[in-house]
């Protein structure tokens with residue numbers, strides 16, 4: 001049986017300051033704000049009548065038998081504070097400690113091994129962390145239940161085992177409401193020895209006093225509303241039962257975590273304005289919540305009419321508090337919004353006079369592991385707002401500007417107001433739901449290879465390169481698995497296939513990037529070593545190409561997938577020759593990076609433009625079909641490019657970044673690495689127009705070579721012969737410069753342009769020969785193309801040492817000559833490709849228009865065949881798409897991919 005509390009209450013009634021309103025208190029009370037402002041303790045009259053409580057900054061007190069001897073056990077400033085807190089909390093006792101978590105720790109020490117705790121499932125991250133600790137170290141069982149439904153507590157109530165029921169209402173950050181009164185009643189009836197503990201931080205004693213509704217212990221992080229200025233950390237505990245107070249005071253005295261005198265003073269001062277601040281803060285919150293709700297964001301705030309717990313909350317609490325949260329449907333967008341606000345400070349915690357904004361999943365609740373967050377329905381994109389006392393118009397203006405900047409709202413001319421832009425994941429989630437696979441959508445991407453016309457190798461050392469995409473591409477397909485495994489299939493590298501148990505990957509070696517941070521310039525060698533020594537340890541030198549590709553893939557997967565750890569297969573196939581100098585590694589890197597980012601939702605695609613319906617049709621406007629081009633926004637492309645560059649670094653050691661930039665952005669561009677003396681040290685990309693009209697012949701020498709070694713070789717030559725290489729680099733810089741000028745000069749005739757380019761190609765090739773990166777096979781190709789009757793100019797392209805050569809084909813070159821040149825080259829054992837340049841970069845098969853991807857199993861172009869074995873089974877369907885992809889012959893692969901639906905490009 002719970003002990004009686006009458007004796008305590010009798011003492012309370014002796015207080016000269018009238019008590020607050022309570023069913024347990026019959027006397028006419030002062031109102032709450034009066035109580036807050038009146039700090040008086042009849043037992044502790046100040047000898048000088050000081051209007052403000054003095055700070056007894058003293059560890060010890062002299063004499064024997066005095067009320068205070070040592071500040072760990074008691075301090076007069078603390079007594080004042082605790083008296084005041086008890087008074088405004090309608091409690092018999094109050095205790096004050098160094099933080100809200102210290103308060104919970106003191107309370108949890110009431111438990112003993114074997115006890116059971118029932119707690120909510122939407123708890124503050126720190127609470128969750130402490131509960132997890134006592135579970136693993138204290139022999140205590142913790143059941144997390146949905147406390148919004150009191151009946152969900154019942155099955156876990158066990159009179160001999162349940163020792164504590166821990167509630168938060170409303171919860172942080174989803175503002176879910178628990179019926180504290182109903183649950184307390186159930187607990188008292190079914191497990192009378194169990195104590196009901198309530199974290200009241202979100203409300204403060206002003207708005208909610210759970211002891212009045214049957215709770216046994218209430219605690220607050222006084223860092224929040226009670227102090228109100230974010231200038232101290234404190235926790236307060238209140239209760240009516242003497243026995244509980246004594247046991248908790250014992251812990252505080254033993255541990256020494258009581259609140260220090262200075263902080264007691266500050267907290268006391270803060271509480272005087274509690275009601276005033278709270279009134280303003282919650283009025284502001286109501287306005288902000290109404291504004292966001294009006295825009296169409298899913299907004300969580302008990303003050304909104306459609307809040308599911310509103311009726312219960314109104315019964316228990318006297319207001320809605322100043323914390324609200326809303327969902328954007330897109331984590332990246334949420335990050336942009338949070339980053340774009342100015343008045344709303346990015347900070348954890350709440351209750352301060354200044355308004356704060358945060359993303360719980362990456363901040364206050366990051367200590368809950370991602371799987372548990374997902375299981376408990378905590379959206380990754382959730383933004384939490386804590387309104388302060390500023391002018392509400394300024395708060396809304398600032399938020400509106402951030403929403404506009406982040407692309408979350410746009411002005412709708414017809415409605416004459418801002419409206420929410422449906423987020424990509426709104427669309428995606430409906431597409432995904434259709435597939436019934438939740439996060440497990442398949443993603444199909446492709447990215448082009450490249451030719452470097454001028455500047456390969458030199459570009460690594462800061463010289464400008466001139467490069468363009470080629471119409472030979474790598475394709476990447478991810479298909480979901482549901483077995484906790486990750487697999488890769490590299491069709492072009494000896495049909496390599498490998499799979500891993502996701503949990504056994506070296507997650508411990510991952511140093512996660514801070515939220516919004518970019519990968520540093522250098523690779524994380526610890527992670528690289530851990531991957532090579534762990535998941536790739538069985539792959540020897542004979543598998544070095546596949547090992548390098550798998551290393552790049554796993555490196556990105558581990559860095560980007562820590563939160564979701566998605567289970568899927570990734571298959572790569574290319575129509576371009578691997579390792580031939582046409583940037584197969586960059587197009588592979590782009591495919592792997594983009595799919596890993598997509599699967600982890602680190603990037604999303606914008607929603608497709610809405611076709612205007614008859615009802616909302618405004619004035620007619622011209623609609624141009626871009627066939628998916630320029631659909632993927634530059635910022636998304638940038639993110640992919642950064643990660644593709646990381647993959648290139650894994651594959652190549654010291655890549656310049658030109659290959660992946662061309663692969664992601666497509667077209668033709670002049671690319672310069674930042675930080676070198678060429679081009680005044682300014683790095684960057686500049687599109688080149690006029691390149692597209694040129695015709696090229698690419699010839700694969702079929703001589704294998706290793707870009708990493710060739711790049712390192714030039715680096716070594718530069719170190720040993722700096723003058724020679726320095727001179728060559730300068731000359732190549734002039735070549736690139738001249739080429740760009742010529743291509744951009746409208747006055748230059750076509751013949752002049754082509755002969756200028758021929759001269760530059762010849763000169764650039766000679767420099768590459770001096771750098772030692774040509775090969776006899778490449779010289780043979782040069783000789784064959786230069787011989788009569790062809791007379792064409794050729795240079796190596798890419799890393800050289802074998803690989804491909806590129807030949808400029810003049811406009812008037814006869815088709816018959818081309819046929820015989822192709823035949824000559826083929827006869828010599830080379831593989832020529834007539835290719836067009838300057839086409840699109842990264843493409844993603846649209847998740848919007850895809851008519852259920854999994855049924856599109858075109859085995860031969862033009863013929864859609866739903867495979868018999870796939871009927872009705874999504875897993876089988878997905879496997880079938882993968883099979884179809886892996887089965888296509890290379891010559892029809894592009895056409896097959898095109899036929900699957902609408903491709904969206906950078």
Ligand SMILES: Nc1ncnc2c1ncn2[C@@H]1O[C@H](COP(=O)(O)OP(=O)(O)O)[C@@H](O)[C@H]1O
Pocket residue numbers: 474490491492493544545546548549572573574577578579580581582583584585586588651705706707708798799803
């Ligand atoms: N389609 C692909 N599938 C898997 N890995 C690939 C693919 N294409 C390229 N790679 C990776 O890139 C390496 C080739 O890089 P590199 O020698 O620079 O050739 P390239 O000049 O074509 O870029 C391969 O050994 C492999 O590790």
Ligand SMILES: C[C@@](O)(CCOP(=O)(O)O)CC(=O)O
Pocket residue numbers: 452455456457458459460580581582583584585652654655656657658659707711797798799800803
């Ligand atoms: C030699 C180099 O300039 C281009 C490499 O191209 P590829 O790997 O041969 O496709 C290296 C680089 O730019 O990173």
